[in-house]
Amino acid sequence: MSTFTFGRMLGSLFGTASPAQPRPDARSSAQPAPVVVGQGARNERHVNVAGQAMLFRDEGGVVVQFLPAFDFELKQTAVGMKLMPSLAPHWEVLREHTGTLTDAIATAIREAQPTEFEAGAALSARKRSEPASQQLRQRDDAIVDAVVSAPAAQASEAHSGAPKRTERPRYGVLKEWGEKEFPDGNRPGKTYESFCITLQHRGGTDVVQGEGLRDAIAEANCRVGDRVEVRRVGKTKVPAVDKRGRPKLDSSGAQVLWDKWLWSIKKS
Structure with a gap:
C-alpha cells in the first residue's frame, strides 16, 4: 500500500482528512439573460x-x-x-x-x-x-x-377597450396559392407579380392578394383543401428591394420602406 493511500486512511480514522475542495457555484458562471427592448416596458x-x-x-x-x-x-x-x-x-x-x-x-x-x-x-x-x-x-x-x-393619449385609447376597425373576413376552401400577374393601375397596359391565394365558395372564387399572406399561411400551417377565414388586420413597414433583391436607398442613402399588409388566417 502506498504512503499516500495509507495517510488518507489514517486521516479518515482520526478526522484529520483534508477538507473537500468547494465546488464551483454553477449560478456564478451562468450568463445573465439578454434584455429584450421594444416590448412596451415602463421605462x-x-x-x-x-x-x-x-x-x-x-x-x-x-x-x-x-x-x-x-x-x-x-x-x-x-x-x-x-x-x-x-x-x-x-x-x-x-x-x-x-x-x-x-x-x-x-x-x-x-x-x-x-x-x-x-x-x-x-x-x-x-x-x-x-x-x-x-x-x-x-x-x-x-x-x-x-x-x-x-403616450397618455395612446394609453387612454388602449384601455378604453374600443375595438379596432378591420376589414370583413373572407371565407372559403383554400384552392391554391402562389405568384400571379395583376394589372398595374398606375401604369396602364403594364402588369406586376404578387403573391395571392384563391378561395373557393358557393358563389364562385375569390383571389386575395398580398405579400403578407405568405407569413399567414405558414403560421396557420395551411394546406390546399382547408376551409379558412382570411382577414386583413393592419400593416407594417418593410425594406424595399429592387428586382435583383438589392435594398433600395433614397438620395440620402437611407433605406426606403414599403407598406406591407398583415393578414390573419384561421382554419374553420
Whole structure:
C-alpha cells in the first residue's frame, strides 16, 4: 500500500482528512439573460422623430436611443441567390443621452428639426428681444408637453377597450396559392407579380392578394383543401428591394420602406 493511500486512511480514522475542495457555484458562471427592448416596458417610450420611429429606454444612469434597422441575408430563390432583407426590423442603438427620459426625447427632436424652431422665433420681434436662454427654455417646454401628452393619449385609447376597425373576413376552401400577374393601375397596359391565394365558395372564387399572406399561411400551417377565414388586420413597414433583391436607398442613402399588409388566417 502506498504512503499516500495509507495517510488518507489514517486521516479518515482520526478526522484529520483534508477538507473537500468547494465546488464551483454553477449560478456564478451562468450568463445573465439578454434584455429584450421594444416590448412596451415602463421605462420605454416610442416617439416619431422627424418622421422616423425611435425608441427611448431609460437605463437608470443613461437613456439609450434606438432606431429600427434590418438585417440582410443570402437566400435561395427561384432565380438564384439573392440578398433578402428580414421581414421585421430590430432595434439598433443610435446614441446615449444623459438626464431624464423626457430630456432625451426633447433633445432628439430639437436636434432633428433645428430650422423649424429657428424660423418660428425669427417671425416674432418680441421673441427676438427675449433672452436666448428664455427662448430655449420655452422651446424645450413645448417639446416636452407634446411628447408627454402623446403616450397618455395612446394609453387612454388602449384601455378604453374600443375595438379596432378591420376589414370583413373572407371565407372559403383554400384552392391554391402562389405568384400571379395583376394589372398595374398606375401604369396602364403594364402588369406586376404578387403573391395571392384563391378561395373557393358557393358563389364562385375569390383571389386575395398580398405579400403578407405568405407569413399567414405558414403560421396557420395551411394546406390546399382547408376551409379558412382570411382577414386583413393592419400593416407594417418593410425594406424595399429592387428586382435583383438589392435594398433600395433614397438620395440620402437611407433605406426606403414599403407598406406591407398583415393578414390573419384561421382554419374553420
